[in-house]
Structure formats: structure tokens, C-alpha cells
Amino acid sequence: MLADRIKGAVASCAVGALAAHLIATVLQNTPDSYNQDLRKFTGGWPIPGWRFFAPNPGVQNVHLLVRETTGDGPTPWRDVTPVVPHGWTQVLYNPQSRGPKALFDAMQQLSVMSANQADFAWVTRSLPYDLVLAASRAAATDDAQALQFLLMNVFPSAPAEHRMKPILTSEWIPLGTAAPRTAGAVG
Structure with a gap:
């Protein structure tokens, strides 16, 4: 009898x-959050602060375009942005999203650098640039002699004339048997 009361309590x-905890989490994550008032009542217990897309929601997609030079000259730009499959099982388990997510994060970081007028020489020595360059090299055709990549912001909800905005265009990068450059390399 006492054991049942203890279990019930x-x-x-x-x-x-x-x-x-759920009520405090909801209150903390509402617009004009009450989290300043809640902190004194939590007694050190952490309340998740999920902001998802705030304060700057994503309104654009970043695309990676590549063109090469071959014996016939430069090819047209082609979109090589990885496509991530979306299905009901990906909500629970989606290991295929890690590579495209890393590339997306690198392209976003290059977008931030570009928006902040970073020096191009500094950008080309960054790890995000190296990651995007490696993805571009992987997408190059076998007969390509050099490649160039372009990061393009696409605003799906914008009027057609304002839908696309170039972010960063690389210089022509020679292809061949030489090993790719790594960040921090002098050369």
C-alpha cells in the first residue's frame, strides 16, 4: 500500500x-519571449531556446554552378547542387544529408563573407572555399582542362527579374594530375 502511494507520488x-518544462519551453520560444522572466524561476534547470529560423529566416536557396573549359572552349554553366531526397523515412534517419548539409553550410559561409565584402584572396584561402572547390572538382567532366564555379542565391518568392543573385565566382582553376590545394598552403 505504501509502495503504491510512493510510486503514484x-x-x-x-x-x-x-x-x-514543456510549458516553460513554449513560453521561452514564443515571439517577444518571456525567457528573461523565466530564468529566475528555473533554478539552473536549462530550458531549450529554439529559434529555428529567427531572427533571419531563410528566404533563398544557394546553388552551385560549374563550367569547364574543354578543347571546344568554355561550356555553359550547369547546376551541380546535390539533391537531397525527402521522404517520410528521412525524418527519422537520413545519413545521406550530411554531405550536402556540409556543402550547403560552406556555401552559406561564403555568402556571408561576400555580403561582408571580404577580400577575395582571403576567401580563397578559407575552408568553406576549399570544400566548395572540392565539390566542384568532383563534378567536373573527365575532359575538362579547367573549371570555374559560381555560387548563386535563388529567391523563389521574388519577382522573376530579382529571383537570382550571384554571390561568388571563382577564378578559372586548372585541372590535371596536381593535388588540390589545402587551406593554409602557401603558393
């Missing part, structure tokens, strides 16, 4: 603590 406390 423990279960009630656990349900109450979970409910309080």
Missing part, C-alpha cells in the same frame, strides 16, 4: 515536472 511529480 513519484509518477505525479515526474508528470508535473515534464508539464512545467
